Amino acid sequence: MNKTLQISFSLKNTYRVNSILYSLKQIPLIKKLLPQALYKVRGLKIFANILSVIWEVVSAFLGKFLYLIIMVIGIGALYETVPKNQLFLHIIVFLTIIGAFTNTYMFNPTRDKYYAMVLMRMNAKEYTLINYGYSILKVIIGFLPFTILLGLNQGIPLWQCILIPFFIAGLKITLASTSLYHYEKTGEVNNENKLQKFAWIGLILLLAAAYGLPAVGFVLPNIVVLVVMIISILTGIITARKIICFSNYREMYQIILAQSMDQVDQAKKVVREQSYKTISTDTGITSQRKGFEYLNELFIKRHQKILWKSSRRIAVICLCILLGMLLGFYLVPEMKQRTNEVLMTFLPYFVFIMYAINRGTGFTRALFMNCDHSLLTYSFYKQPKFVLKLFQIRLREIVKINLLPAMIIGIGLAILLYVSGGTDNPLNYGILIVSILCMSMFFSVHYLTIYYLLQPYNISTEIKSGTYQLVLSVTYLVCFFMMQLKLPIFLFGLMAIAFCVVYCIIACILIYRFAPKTFRLRT
């Protein structure tokens, strides 16, 4: 027993340590500093081990803390009419029921289980019992400090605060043993990552109960909560026997892991097939053009689903929101002044919105997966003049696709500004429209540029460039930060326009200078 514990921990740890080292190796700059025989350097191993232990502790405590603070107290703070203490318990009860079948440990097909039980043929029962016991222990110990701390704060008696973690554990055990029992009877396994239809319905109903009922003023009475908690703890204790006595862990995990590990090993294939699915099989699609325009037209037409269709959909949604706002102004005229104030300083927020609706990442991804990935292996395709020619065509297309919703948003904002009371500087209307169009253009150029300059994929469609991912993350962070920024339309608009224009010019120069060399398959 003790040995199993040791082995399974060191296995999980090794796996994690190597993952940490591997991710270090993906960061540009740091990657150059790291030695080649990375995985055997003792100092690094110790460092990663420390990180791994910290992660174990953090995941045991921090996750629970965040869960309670966000899902229970945070959302709970939105309801003002129901008593705080009862609301706290109400939400916990329903979320715990959800967690009991969606976060089981037992039915979660993870890699470490696959390695231990399938590849290394460890004793499945011992392995499961020890790790399951540990995971339940982590639930209790991880929750206890916070249910006490936050529970007392919400006005719940100490003894009931202490009961909560045991209730969570008890319910998890009860459901796990029921699933085992179900498996024995029917041979069907529950895989928590592949919930059945009725489980999804249950999940939605429970979510609705957790957050919907308080909105209409109903929360579970404390007595009901207590009964549920005590019954769960008792059934947990009783049914724990099932988990301990169950003897078919090996065959059960063979099924669960086969379902999922197949996928892990075929992950690439799945990704592949997903991108194939975006290709329209409509045989009516043809093109009368020639050469690269021919290639491009067929590509755009066969990828309607992720390009024009989705851009049109966004445009329609924006249009609806615009009309909704106008209707709102008509019905509730008081909205106008507030909207006007917001509009005057809210332009930075639209950086994030334009970021969110841009089709650029989907476009470059499809370009690679379904087109460049194969064509880049042909030397004719890599001739500099062809690379640049195709870049021009593609840039034109993606700009067009993104410009449609951008037009609606830009003009829509100008209309809203006008209707909500206008502005003393008429230039603002123009700046509003132009800056939104520029932002849209910027994102189109940006994604295509980094795709051409960093071409991050290798032939088996894995992303091999840390820099590329870094650039994507920085893009996200900058856009996210923009949401916090409040600046007048005039100032921010002009800055945005200037930035976008300068960026596009620089990007195109860089492309012409470097893309013929950088637009290659990674190896």
Place this chain on the structure above:
Amino acid sequence: MKFVISHLSKHFEKKEVLKDIDFTFESGKIYGLLGRNGAGKTTLFNCLNRDIKMDSGSFYLEENGQRREVSAEDIGYVLSTPTVPEFLTGREFLKFFLDINEKVISHTKSIDEYFDDMSIDLEDRDKLLKDYSHGMKNKMQMLINMIAQPNILLLDEPLTSLDVVVAEEMKQLLRSLKSGRITIFSTHIMDLALDLCDEIVLLNHGELEVVDKSNLDNQEFKEKIIAALREEVHE
């Protein structure tokens, strides 16, 4: 025409994969490139195809005593897993390729004639390439590389996963294509190399060397190759 590799080297971190390779390939021959797993065959191909940067060295074509740089259109590279643009039909891919190369391609046949050459069925010609079988994708890839008539044809394990009939067709095709160009064919299957190739070149310890067949029979020749590959470096 000769294809000359001069002082080519490439290392990954501390591992020297290709060490100062000096080699001359002559046109009209199929070279069988043999090497153990991880010997660097694909790395060599990637360097020649300029998919990865080499650390040092160069390669060039020599025609009538004139040296010239190898340009992208001189090289055809057929990968072991065939890659074709999935969103096009076979016919569209071929049309696109013929369109953009219309100035370079001298002898033009109709698209269907090309398909006939490769014995690709009528009904398959207008299917999306994503629905092609492995062997058919391979034929498509080969067809494109054949029409382009590159001076250097690099083939990385191209026949291993084909069924026997297609593999035999491909072999015939390669033989018919070999005149006027340099074909370098990497494989792990010794019998295939001996059957198809005019010269056997080993990539061993980062260097290229020809195995001289002189007057050995096939069995002796095989043993010689194995012995050469097995040999450890003694320092």
